[in-house]
Every structure is written in structure tokens, then in C-alpha cells.
Amino acid sequence: MTEDLRPVRRALLSVSDKAGLLELARGLAERGVALVSTGNSAGMLREAGLEVTEVAEVTGSPEMLGGRVKTLHPRIHGGILGKRGDAGHVAEMEQHGIAPIDLVVVNLYPFEATVARGASFEDTVEQIDVGGPAMIRAAAKNHADVAVLTDPADYPALLAELEAQGGTTGAFRRGLARKAFARTAEYDAAISAWMAGGEKAPAFRALTGRLVQTLRYGENPHQKAAFYRGGEARAGVATALQVQGKELSYNNIADTDAAYELAGEFGGGEPACVIVKHANPCGVAVGGSLVEAHAKALACDPVSAFGGIVAVNRPLDGAAAEAIAKVFTEVVIAPDADEDAKAVFARKGNLRLLLAGGLPDARAPGLMWKQVVGGFLAQDRDSGALDPAQLRVATKRAPTEAEMRDLLFAWKVAKHVKSNAIVLAEDGATVGIGAGQMSRVDSVRIAARKMGEMATAPRAPVLASDAFFPFADGLVAAAEAGVRAAIQPGGSMRDAEVIAAADERGLAMVFTDMRHFRH
Structure with missing residues (x-):
């Protein structure tokens, strides 16, 4: 047994997203873990035949103020924050009847989704979680003794850890704590951005993102890099489905973004084709079809187009795919592609085909960022219409x-x-x-x-x-x-x-x- 191995005897489950909860709870119960949960989660677990203690039974206080107050209590936070190796903490916990909580499973009210669907101000405010972030931060702070799960995707890893180790190791808990603090930072950033509304220069700006993939390297092989998804929800390279091809590189992603943003300028009008190399267009055209548009765009600078990025403003068909595939192309991005087009590109195994599901709105407001030493610049996207x-x-x-x-x-x-x-x-x-x-x-x-x-x-x-x-x-x-x-x-x-x-x-x-x- 490693010195920093900690058993999981008691777990607190309080989640908004119930995905995977039953499987996790059953796995914990099979290992003899006592389950404590809040109202809706507790009801779901009971219906599944699991034994669970409601938080209200632990605190001696009912949920109140429409559910705004339920976990903010010393018997919850004391159980999370108490240091197991501190004799003073242990004595105080015993004195006040506080039982240790070894695992905290919390995901937050769906604030971001509520904003995205355009809910009213009042409804959005109600989706600002208070107790959830408090429990997450408490558990992450005390990760020397407590494991914290904020993402259903990590539930299987927790059960595997318990199966393999008989508890949680320090390295495992530290990894969960890092992710937990990142999640609360992301959540608070979303709230602060929403509260800022149209304010152009709020006193503080927070930038967050979720890892899409670790990249082989950055602009050059000696630079490490990763790709994150965050900020506004616009169709583009960050939301696109990669249908085929090699892993995207840092430069692929940057150039594909440049190409698709320009394709978005043409909306759903005439068929348009954009060819980009090193973040600059080397050929752009509109035509009666994508085949014609591609031919006209390629004619501008076929030398530079070799190994470039192709973006179009409408779904690809087989004829367009055949035309594009005749020239060595790193990435093709489009709103969609039919089966004929996919079959054509499938013959080019290294070519990356991205389907974005829509076009970026060239007129949509938004922010752009540029890093400088010691800070960053923020400005409105150049969405000016002529x-x-x-x-x-x-x-x-x-x-x-x-x-x-x-x-x-x-x-x-x-x-x-x-x-x-x-x-x-x-x-x-x-x-x-x-x-x-x-x-x-x-x-x-x-x-x-x-x-x-x-x-x-x-x-x-x-x-x-x-x-x-x-x-x-x-x-x-x-x-x-x-x-x-x-x-x-x-x-x-x-x-x-x-x-x-x-x-x-x-x-x-x-x-x-x-x-x-x-x-």
C-alpha cells in the first residue's frame, strides 16, 4: 500500500447532469461506500434500489429557499475539509459529529447552456451554482485526503482506481483536483462574461477553454502546443467533425480557421471557394458551382495552392471533391459533404476532411484576443458590414x-x-x-x-x-x-x-x- 493511498468509505453525490450517475453509485455501493446525496439525485438513486442518506438528514436542516441552501453546512464542508492526519481536526470533527467525506461528486448547474439558449435574466441567475463550486473547491483544496469528480467522463477511471488500488492515490487525486479548479474557473469566467454583457472593457477578463487535443508541436517542432475549445459557439474549425485524415497540426488549425472565416463572408449565396496558405488567401472565387469556383480560385496562384487549405461555403458534392482532390491539399473544410464526396476523399488517406455543420456568421459580434508580453489585447471581431x-x-x-x-x-x-x-x-x-x-x-x-x-x-x-x-x-x-x-x-x-x-x-x-x- 502506498503511503498516500486513501480509502473511500463515504461519498457525497450532488449532480445536475445525471449521466453515468447510477453506474457510478452502484460501483461505489458494491465496494461498501456509504452514499450521501441531495434531493433529486437521492431520489434517483433510491428508485434504483440503492441505499442513500439525504444531505438534509446529515445537516439536520431541510433544503430551503427553493433549493438555494442545502449543502452549505459545517457537517458537509467539515467532512470535506477536515485533515485526516491532523489530531486537532479529527478531535473537532468528533466533537461536532462531523463524519469524513472521502469522495465528492459534483457537476454544476447548466449555466453555460442556459445562456446559450437565450433564457431570461431571472432564469439565468437561478442557474448560477453556489453550493456546487463551494464543495468542489473544498474537496480540491483538501485533495491530500479527498477525491473530487466534476466530469462524468471520469467516473470509470475512479472505479478502476478503486478496483486496482483499493482506494485513491495521491497522484490520482491531484489530477482530479487540477481539473476541478479548472472547471470552477471556467464556470466563473462564463458568469463574469455574461454579467459584463455589452461592457467593452470590464475590470477583469477571464479566458478559459477545454482541451480538444494535444498537438504534436506548435508552429515549429521545438514548440509544444495544444488545441482548446472555448468562448462563443460559432461554426468553425473548433466545432467541426474530422471525418478522415491525419491529426491536425497547429498550423493546419490556424490556416483552416482563416480559410473558413473568409468562406463565411459569402454566406449561403453563390458557391464560393477559398484557398489559404500560411494564413493568407492565395485564391478566392465565386461561380455557378463549387467546381467552377474552385477552378477560378486555383487559377489565381496554383503554385501557392499546393499543400494549402480549401474552404467552401456549401456542402461538397462528388464533382467538387474530385476537382479539389486533383491538387495536393492538407485540409478541406465545408458545412457538410455528401457520400460521393466522402468516397472521393477517402482515396486520399492523409487529407483531413472537416465538416463544420454550418458557416461562421461574418456579421456576428464577438471578441478577438492577441497576446502581448505580460498581457493580452481584446477587441471586437471585425464584423463591420459594408x-x-x-x-x-x-x-x-x-x-x-x-x-x-x-x-x-x-x-x-x-x-x-x-x-x-x-x-x-x-x-x-x-x-x-x-x-x-x-x-x-x-x-x-x-x-x-x-x-x-x-x-x-x-x-x-x-x-x-x-x-x-x-x-x-x-x-x-x-x-x-x-x-x-x-x-x-x-x-x-x-x-x-x-x-x-x-x-x-x-x-x-x-x-x-x-x-x-x-x-
Whole structure:
């Protein structure tokens, strides 16, 4: 017997989620463990033929205030917090008739689920658990003697531990305690976020998440990494079902998120395809079908697309899957896929297929986080919507109807390109993208060069710039590449020079009064 092995003679069970409770309780009873439970849980156990003592019998006080007060009592918390090896604690417990509790099984009121279903303020407040977190924290604090279970998924492990060891080891209890404190932190973070409501800068921010998987490594092999799910519930890589393929890597997850967020910009409209490499789109297009959209997106930069991420805005069919599978692709993410598409991808065993069950809402409010040394930045997600009616035509020539369609398309893409961002587009497809440059004119030149490398005929694209042109040189370079219309935020001290350069070259240009920096 190890020195830190502790027997389990008495267990307290008080759960909101009853999943697995009967199996656990039966397993404990078979090992001679006395069961103590609160009202609803106790009733369920009795109906199953198990002997159980209600908490009210232990405390000598009935549940009161609509169930708000039932476990907050010295005979409960004393039984959990009493140190078994402390003679003073043992004497006090005997003096006050407090029996030790060796195992605490508690999961909390479903606060997060209540918020998610849009319950009223009053109903949500009632789902803020008080006694549950108190018991969890007490047991976790006294993990030298007490085991605490907060997740039904851990019930089998507890029974296996008792079977193998005849009690709980210190290492086992410490692992449960770590998980318990993490769960109460997550719970309190959810409550504080809900209470903050629309407050943009509350005094404290808490970030929590649940482990999805431990990753092989991070951005580079010498960095350890893990993937967590947390925060808002939006369709995306964190909620997607991986149908097939190798384990996702850190970079796979980051790039897939970038691709699917951009696909979400197109909603359920025209079929759209996004190809991403290193978090930047290298080809984006809309078309009459996913096959057409993919072909147009691939044509923008097929070299960069090799080994990239493909995201689409509608369920995949067999024809689309066949087209995508012809190019080496790391990940494909879609709202869904039919059986023909799944069969096609099944022939590509390493390709990861993710089905998200829906599209991310590009207009939904939410928060974004960025770590800095010693802290983090929090800001609203860039969900700003562009109303075409509010665009300001800055030049003598207004865009044609076809040009305006391409300008609005290019603007959606530019929002998802690292700054300084330039997107050239024609006929609902990107034809050149310049990303992440220190000067905007360099981004224009890169986009124009990319376009020239792939052009089989003269191009007359439109241009989107994520921020204003500080000088006319960027627009001049664009005009020299054949750009016929531009969309940009405006607001530069030299707007007049930029407008004059556009007018001299017959370009149409509109101002959005909105920028899309993405660092």
C-alpha cells in the first residue's frame, strides 16, 4: 500500500447532469461506500434500489429557499475539509459529529447552456451554482485526503482506481483536483462574461477553454502546443467533425480557421471557394458551382495552392471533391459533404476532411484576443458590414455595374489578407494578391506580378486596398498593371493627389470610410 493511498468509505453525490450517475453509485455501493446525496439525485438513486442518506438528514436542516441552501453546512464542508492526519481536526470533527467525506461528486448547474439558449435574466441567475463550486473547491483544496469528480467522463477511471488500488492515490487525486479548479474557473469566467454583457472593457477578463487535443508541436517542432475549445459557439474549425485524415497540426488549425472565416463572408449565396496558405488567401472565387469556383480560385496562384487549405461555403458534392482532390491539399473544410464526396476523399488517406455543420456568421459580434508580453489585447471581431449605398464615388468616373460587383467581392477578400493588403479581382475571382508588406506600393507590385505570371490574356482587374493609399504611387502602379477601378477606405492627407492620379488614368474609385487592418 502506498503511503498516500486513501480509502473511500463515504461519498457525497450532488449532480445536475445525471449521466453515468447510477453506474457510478452502484460501483461505489458494491465496494461498501456509504452514499450521501441531495434531493433529486437521492431520489434517483433510491428508485434504483440503492441505499442513500439525504444531505438534509446529515445537516439536520431541510433544503430551503427553493433549493438555494442545502449543502452549505459545517457537517458537509467539515467532512470535506477536515485533515485526516491532523489530531486537532479529527478531535473537532468528533466533537461536532462531523463524519469524513472521502469522495465528492459534483457537476454544476447548466449555466453555460442556459445562456446559450437565450433564457431570461431571472432564469439565468437561478442557474448560477453556489453550493456546487463551494464543495468542489473544498474537496480540491483538501485533495491530500479527498477525491473530487466534476466530469462524468471520469467516473470509470475512479472505479478502476478503486478496483486496482483499493482506494485513491495521491497522484490520482491531484489530477482530479487540477481539473476541478479548472472547471470552477471556467464556470466563473462564463458568469463574469455574461454579467459584463455589452461592457467593452470590464475590470477583469477571464479566458478559459477545454482541451480538444494535444498537438504534436506548435508552429515549429521545438514548440509544444495544444488545441482548446472555448468562448462563443460559432461554426468553425473548433466545432467541426474530422471525418478522415491525419491529426491536425497547429498550423493546419490556424490556416483552416482563416480559410473558413473568409468562406463565411459569402454566406449561403453563390458557391464560393477559398484557398489559404500560411494564413493568407492565395485564391478566392465565386461561380455557378463549387467546381467552377474552385477552378477560378486555383487559377489565381496554383503554385501557392499546393499543400494549402480549401474552404467552401456549401456542402461538397462528388464533382467538387474530385476537382479539389486533383491538387495536393492538407485540409478541406465545408458545412457538410455528401457520400460521393466522402468516397472521393477517402482515396486520399492523409487529407483531413472537416465538416463544420454550418458557416461562421461574418456579421456576428464577438471578441478577438492577441497576446502581448505580460498581457493580452481584446477587441471586437471585425464584423463591420459594408453598405454599397453608402460608398462614396471619389472620381469623375463611377464604377460600372460589373466593376462594382468585383469591387465588393475584392473588398470581402481584402478584409482577410494580412496588412498591407492589396487584392486584384476580375469576374468574381482573385487574380493577384499582395499581402503583409511594409509598404502598400510593394503589395500592389506583388499582386500585379502574381497576376502577370498567371495571365494568358490581357487583364483589366479591379483593386481593393484594406487601408488608404498614403501616396499616389500605389494607385499609379496599379493603373500601369491594368487596374480599371479601385475600392479603398479613403481618409489620407493626400487623398486629393490619389484621386487626381485616378482621374488622369480613367480609373473609377470609391471610398468605404472603413478599413480592414489585419496584423
